[in-house]
Amino acid sequence: MPEIVEVETIKNDLIRSNKILGHKIVNSTILSKSIVDKSAFKDFHKIKNKTIKRIDRIGKYLIFELDDLFMIVHLKMTGHIFLKDKNYELQKHDHLVINLDNGKELVYNDTRKFGKFYVKKDLSFLDVLGVDVLSKEFKFQDFYEILKTKRKKIKTLLMDQRLVAGLGNIYVDEVLFHAKIHPLKQALSLTCLEAKKLYLSIIAVIKKALKYRGTSLGKNKSNYSSIYEDFGFNQNHLLVHGKDKCPKCRRKVVKLKINGRTSYFCRHCQIA
DNA sequence: GTGCCTGTTACCTC
C-alpha cells in the first residue's frame, strides 16, 4: 500500500498536527508481537520517557527520532498510523499504541500485519536503500548511471528499493505511462533522452500524487489513509494503473504480471 | 465455501 507519497503525507500530517514533535512518550503497548521486528523486541521499552525530536522519511520508511535512538516503521501493504485521543477505544487490527504526554495516542493499525517497527541506535540499516526520489540527492546523472549499468527490465529496476527508493507498483505504472516507456524495456537500452524523460516523469507523478494526498484504492479500511483516517484522492487522477482504456489513444490497456506484480500499460503509447 | 487477488519486501533457489 503506502508508497513514498503516502508515507510523506503521513509524515507531514504528523508534523503539522503540532501534537507530536517535542512531546514525550509516556507509555506504549504492543498488542501483536509480530509487528515489532525481532531485533527490536528487547529494546522497544526504551522508547518510554523519550521525547520525539524529529519525524522523517527515507524511501517508504517513517522515522521518529527520539532523544538518543530511532523508532522506524515500515507500513508494508496495509499499515496505518492514526492520531487519537486518550479515551480512544481499540479497533480491530490495532497492534500498537504509543501514549504521549499530551494525552494523544499514536495507534498502529494493520489488517495484514506485514508492517514492522524497529528501534535502532542509528539509521545505518537503511544504507542499503538507493537514493530517495523526493530528496535533493536524486540527480539525473546518478539515475542515468544506474539505468546504464543494470540489466533489468525498467519496471523491475524502478521497483528495486536498493537502486531507487520510494516507488511502488502503482506509481511505477504511472511514471512509465507519463514517460511513454514500455515497462518491459531493458533499462540499459534507454537513450539519454528517454532517461531524462523518465527522471522528470518520476518527479512529476510524485508531485501530483502528493498534491492529492496519496492513492487510496478500494473501499475498505485496509486502504491507505492518513493519520485522521482520511483517504487520499489520487485514485481519481490515475491515468493507466487499473484502467481499461488508455486516456490518450483509447486503446485497451494491457494488464500483465511483471515480476509477480500486476502491471498496466498502453502498448501503443509506451514504446518498447 | 473455494480459489484467486492485493499497495511490500525478505529470503530462497536456479
Add this chain to the structure above:
DNA sequence: AGAGGTAACAGGCA
C-alpha cells in the same frame, strides 16, 4: 547478476 517463487497475513470478490 538477475529472475522467479514463496512467505508473512487478512479480507474482498467472483
